[in-house]
Amino acid sequence: MPAWAKTLRRLTIPLLLGVSLAGSAGAQTSDLVSNTALRVCADPANYPMSAKDESGFENKLAEFVAAKLDLPVQYTWYPMATGFIRNTLRAKQCDIVMGYAQGHELVLNTNHYFTSVYTLIVPDTSDLAAVEALTDPALKGRRIGIIAGTPPAAHLARHGLIGKSKGYNLVVDRRHESPAVDMLDDLKSGEIDAAVLWGPLGGPLVKTDYPGFKVIPLIKEELPPRLFYRITMGVRIGEKVWQRQLNSLIRRNQDEINALLNEAGVPLVTDLGTEVMEISN
Template sequence: MTTPRSAGGPRHRIHTVLAAALGLMLGAGLVTAAGAQPAAAPAEARSALRVCMDPNNLPFSSVDGQGIENRIAEIFGRALGLPVTYYTFPNRMAFIRNTLRYKLPGADYPCDVVLGVPVGFDQVAVTRPYYRSTHAMVFAPGRAGLDGVRTPEDLLALPPATLKALRIGVYDRSPASQWLVRHGLVDNGVPYNMLSPDPQQYPGEIIERDLVAGRIDLAIVWGPIGGYFAHRVKEPQLRVLPMASEPGVKLDFEMAMGVRHGERDWKQQIEGLIDSRRGEIEAVLRDYQVPLLPLSAPLAQARP
């Protein structure tokens, strides 16, 4: 794990912590009028929109500003009239402690918002959600007898010999692992370490490296990862099948942003941006091939 460092610039973050949070713990914020503009006074008190970011976490974030969260941060920065700066740290279990809640010796916190935390994540004050997605199957239809698979139910209906032979890549302790257990496919699972100590590991390796090379026949991953990396692979052509939650296995989650507990005004301001820039946010998500589901009705207010 590297030492936290700063990265600036207007163009300059989730899989491991997200997956751990979803796997291990498996609130929207205060509601304002739809389309409301953020209050001006808090924005004027800030010199920059300071974002906590993983530098190597596509499709969510990257040090060169090519991730979903980088794009959304730019939208928010323009709306606030502020430059966007980043404080980077590999997204592992200690990510929040080493970014959002890390107070520099004799100075202030280095960043003020995390873009991309699951609703219900209690290490931060969670805003209202800005998108909802689900886990997805990713595979090459021309391999392993998967030509006719167009829904998860089709997969389960494959001939027993074909189904038994499948090698299914999943991140350990994730909802995908639970899905394998529920359907009696544990022996098919090829586990991947969710919390690798290697800061260069990135979420899409399971697709770009092992699925493409034929080391596994199918991967079950968080939808934004599946959509983005399947679209990036040109050969073989890959199919992405969003999955629905089942009794005892929750596969879809609403994603929000996080600020420090007690920063009520800042949280409300971020929520105002989520509301007023919702169309732009959705356009970014679609650009990155994120499988989107409708957001649920507003939930109870999260703890400020």
């Protein structure tokens, strides 16, 4: 597996979905899955996705799911870094991780419930606001913020943009360091001219804290590595009954899921990453 793919999977954003369970809401799906609470494995400091004060958009989605299931939400908090799955899902402390890239080998993936893409973020008054792709000549000579080791870095290198870019750490303890916020603060101060961020991270941050910025989904990049990813929920390997129930929930409530994510500012794209989805709330 390419290094950038492994990196993306470490970066995967936790996203809980709004779904409803057919039949008995509290029905136990296996000997391991709780029938008394929706037990969610989550990072306590991964805002705008998850946060211990439950201010993240996945927390709001968790409340939606719990209401549908007629269950309370119960969190197991652990930093999403090395050991996250081992110490949460595999340790049977919780039953579901909200937001794993499709095909992750450490979990059993549900069907994907949204597709998103990396984005270019610029001030809406900048001459870069008309840029639609990293191949645009207007980006030449500009200082671009990039999370080191993420897939867009390969594109910056290919297009001769990496030399003046400013790198930000990928693997950090978000309780003490927030590279995405640091990057957007640098963009606000003029330290950098543009920022490249994973959409479910950058989009909501811009919506809540940086209203003067424009978020441009990078859907026109044709060469690898791809910049769009399908996001699933992760359950314990072997929990096929639980997986099938969640797949049904996703299918039955996709419009509500889309609306919740859209309200949060998550840029949603089609499954092939070629078009932005227009969602009406």
